[in-house]
Amino acid sequence: MKRIGLLGGSFNPAHGGHRAISLFAAKTLRLDEIWWLVSPGNPLKPKTGMAPLPARLAHARKVARRTPIRPTAIEAQLGTRYTIDSLKALRRRYPRHRFLWLMGADNLAQFGQWRDWRGIARTMPIAVIARPGYDKAARGSPAMSWLRRFVRPARQSADWTDWRLPALVLLRFRPDPRSATLLRQADPLWHREYSETRVRDPLTRRMIV
Ligand SMILES: Nc1ncnc2c1ncn2[C@@H]1O[C@H](COP(=O)(O)OP(=O)(O)OP(=O)(O)O)[C@@H](O)[C@H]1O
Ligand SMILES: O=C(O)c1ccc[n+]([C@@H]2O[C@H](COP(=O)([O-])O)[C@@H](O)[C@H]2O)c1
Secondary structure: OOEEEEEEEOOOOOOHHHHHHHHHHHHHOOOOEEEEEEOOOOOOOOOOOOOOHHHHHHHHHHHOOOOOEEEEOHHHHHOOOOHHHHHHHHHHHOOOOEEEEEEEHHHHHHHHHOOOHHHHHHHOOEEEEOOOOOHHHHHOOHHHHHHHHHEEOHHHHHHHHHOOOOOEEEEOOOOOOOOHHHHHHHOOOHHHHHOOOOEEOOOOOOEEO
16 A cells, blocks of 8 residues: 555646655655646646646656655546546545545635635545745635534644545645746746756656657
């Protein structure tokens, strides 16, 4: 049995903040691996400005080098866009793994708009990582008014495989101000070096083109 944290995102582009929070979560939650689910397209985000999937995956692989982080575009192959569908499909495909959903506080602030978000919380434990500028919105979010009663103390983080669901843990981490938005502002064409890239998905061994 492997303990796996799932961090879903656009990764447009992946950055050191993703890497730092993933390694912190791996330590705190005793994860064997962190899978970055590089999304074919966030259902709530506009398509404009979204770099091609092979470029986002190739760059994520570079940022994750020499760590237990495995970037994957498996959602493109599962044919799922909504997180609830991806999580159910992953559990079916990997019945021997134990999964936990990881997200930054900005995602918790919007979580109530996600499809069947209560179902997500009933499918696997959730760990939320503090993010500069978002913690107040996250704590006061509409989803939190329901999730609040399921919050576990951070000192029990390593026991997440034993938790009754729903379960949520809020993790404090050295605030990391890095974001993909800032990187795109600095260089909107960050993906140009990957324009000819064909990349193999490390999880499924399939080519992503
Ligand atoms: N600096 C950070 N601190 C905490 N969580 C983060 C940080 N950067 C990204 N995350 C989390 O990583 C996941 C994937 O993030 P995403 O790919 O959207 O990057 P982003 O930097 O938030 O991008 P954008 O600025 O385009 O919204 C999300 O759960 C997000 O909350
Ligand atoms: O399932 C949903 O309704 C849903 C709505 C918005 C975002 N998500 C997921 O949230 C993750 C973070 O997305 P993003 O684009 O903010 O990095 C990514 O895995 C998305 O697929 C999921």
